[in-house]
Amino acid sequence: MGAPNRGSRGEWLVALPPLAYLVLLFALPSALMVLASFRVAGEFGGLAPLLGADGHPNLTFEGYARLFASPIYLELFLRSLLYAAATTALCLVAGYPLAMLIARSSARWRDLLLLLVILPFWTNFLIRVYAWMIILGPSGWMSRLVNFFAAPLGLGPVTLMFSPFAVILVLVYVHLPFMVLPLYANLEKHDPALIDAAQDLGAGAWARFRHVTWPLSLPGVFAGSALVFIPAFGIFAVPDLVGGTSGNMVGNLIRQQFLEARDWPFGSVLSIVLTVVALALTGLAAVAARPRRAGLDPAARAVAGQGA
């Protein structure tokens, strides 16, 4: 575009203000947090001075050691992972048909349907959680319905609130649009001729899905899963409001460290580990979801091999 190096000075000028802002208010605080994870907690909370009385930097691995030594924290991470994974899986199951429906709709309906899916996403997050608190509460209709069926079976009063069930349910509710949109974006691009060709070659509905639609949708599945898993992994408001003690997640602990216990170094340790784990898992999934060489699943590859 233009001769090389022409206009690049102008481009730098345009990029500078947002770059500076993001470095200052994102990169810098993040770097500080990494540093903080190695520092010592201050006497009254916060951070102890970087340079100790003897002039040497006051750094330690104690936070990390504490995290990995204690099974409690490990269990917390595992539980958060489980909840996030369950949320992702459920969002996939619930969101895929919806995405397919929108992708197959005529243009007229499509924009309306998309708007309908997106609107809840743009509403206030707390309102959405609160809504479920009403429904799941002991006087909510869902509880009453469940207990209506449970009571004759002799099961004690079932409380839906303050349980892992509530946490996962609300997490799915909050994150569903995140799964639907990337899935839809991917499905929309599928060439209908491929499915027609498969049908022409004798594939039934399930076979068409399994061998054509699903493999082609994997990038969308991956994108949606990442957009659900990562936020869900680090969330705190949902377990805070509907999780009770049994539904605690890493996010709750981080909040507590920063605002109550005021043990900033340990809070930073938790945050760093949270980020690293989330990114590592996402990275692994990215590698796993990468299309295999033929770009098709084994059955299709076998057929291709025969014809080659």
Place this chain on the structure above:
Amino acid sequence: MGGRRVPAWMWIASAIAFLFLYLPLVVVVLFSFNDSRLNATWVGFTTSWYGKLFGDERMLAAAWNSLLIAVVASLASTVLGTMAGFALSRGRPRILGFLVFAPIAMPEILMGVALLMFYVLLNMTLGLVSITLSHIAFCVSYVAIVVRARLAGMDESLVEAARDCGASPPLAFRHVTLPLILPGIVAGALMAFTLSIDDFVITFFTAGATASTLPLQIYSMVKVAATPEVNAVSTLMLALTLLLITAAARVAPGILRINQ
């Protein structure tokens, strides 16, 4: 892939999904008019909760704060975000892409606590300013992504044609690029406004002891003692969001699909 037959089960599954998405919100709205303290059974119609809302000093202060912050944050982030979107579409500098996508990719809590520590280390008092600065930080990313998508969708040869006709790069931007991406910029601004008004997590950590916004207000009310006043304010916020997002979708159809 549009216009294909949709099998029955897909309709049913989708209807259930839509129901799942909207029923809870409907419940909230409904009970805001319920003449009962408890969100349990329908007693009678009343708008008294809305009345209580407008008499609640703290709520009004919080609403005012939210509005103020949202206006400032959306204006600033639109300007910065448009610049960032433009730079991103050029591909330079590389690091900008990472800085723009990273805040969105990570759990919000990380940015919240990192900013908290950052402000405190700078000896800044936490309040409206710290909240606004934080909001700008994550809104910039959203606006940048929307603007970049708009630019990517624009025919590159139009800019070349403008230069061919004698327009220098800044003039080409002013006369050709800007008018064509303006809907995207406006939509981005509306999105930023909505994001700011609705934000909870980052605001939670960077608000300090005194400042309050609507989401924070709602949170404390829900935690302590939920009255249908919460339903009322929620309904109003829902209405506002609906308005803003529908407006954004009208101005720039298709931008809402941009989700990384």
Place this chain on the structure above:
Amino acid sequence: MALLEIKNVARRFGQTLAVDHVSLAIERGEFFTLLGPSGCGKTTLLRMIAGFDAPDNAREGGRIVLNGEDLTDRPPEHRPVRTVFQSYALFPHMTVAANVAFPLKMARTPSAEIQRKVAEALENVRLDAFAARFPHELSGGQRQRVAIARALVTRPTVMLLDEPLAALDAKLREQMQIELINLQKEVGITFIYVTHDQTEALALSHRIAVMSQGRVEQLDEPSKIYSFPCNRFVADFLGQCNILDGRIGAVDGERVDLELDGIGAVQAAIPSCPAAGTRGALALRPEKVALDRPGVMPRDASNRIAGHVSDFLYSGDVTMYVVELPGGRRIEALRANSAPGRTRFFDVGDPVEVSWTRDAGHFLPE
């Protein structure tokens, strides 16, 4: 001195040399065409003339000089060169009139003059009634004419056209070709035209530069290129051509015996003929190959060979016959379907005789 001199210009994209040290001199007022298949470098070369790309070897002498002025380091907005883009690139948010006025506006022309010139330009392309319309309201042909009007309105020294007719259907394309020729004659501006369509190039140009893989294979007038292609590529690319490999046999001045592989000895007239034994190919245009029932052609017709029809392609005005000769080689013969008297059509398998005159073909040395 030539109007536009392209001096030894080279451009590389990754591993590929898109433009391989090309030098051209384009004269004032001519309709000059860069012709070649996709990937041959013609569009890259055009973009370098416009200023959207720069030669890699600018410092080592790859320059572009217009009217004596070195343009190589100038950005596109400072070159007196206008481009008609393949996609027309009309500004969708401006009316037709505003589109055409844009270059004048950029040149800070006073608004009264702008109005006058825009009206004139639109009249030139017969679109004055559409001044207030927007591009999306126009048909493809109309948009194309707006693009041309916009390019012409500032009377540039050179106009570049990047496959402007590619998106139009056949009938419209023919119409536009005639219009372009007339327009160019009328305004007298030098046109540099890029296309992959050889019939278009032959029809429009004063001179054609046939390009392949970044190099100019042949530069000449259309008829000369057609009748005397300099190598296999050019012979094959322009029109249909039989390329018959063979070896030079006995040479007697211009009269040469050619031993064609799989066919046998034929007679040719080759000016400045290379020595006997040289291998090469005979480029023989199908329209120069006569075809008829056995026994119809005069006995002494040169290069008369018997064979049978193996294929044919009927095209309304002509029929292309593929004749298989003993020895397995095939020859294409083009026959008009409107010869006086009843036209005789041949079917697959019919025995026929083909012949061509001594000077019908052109010899391409290896």
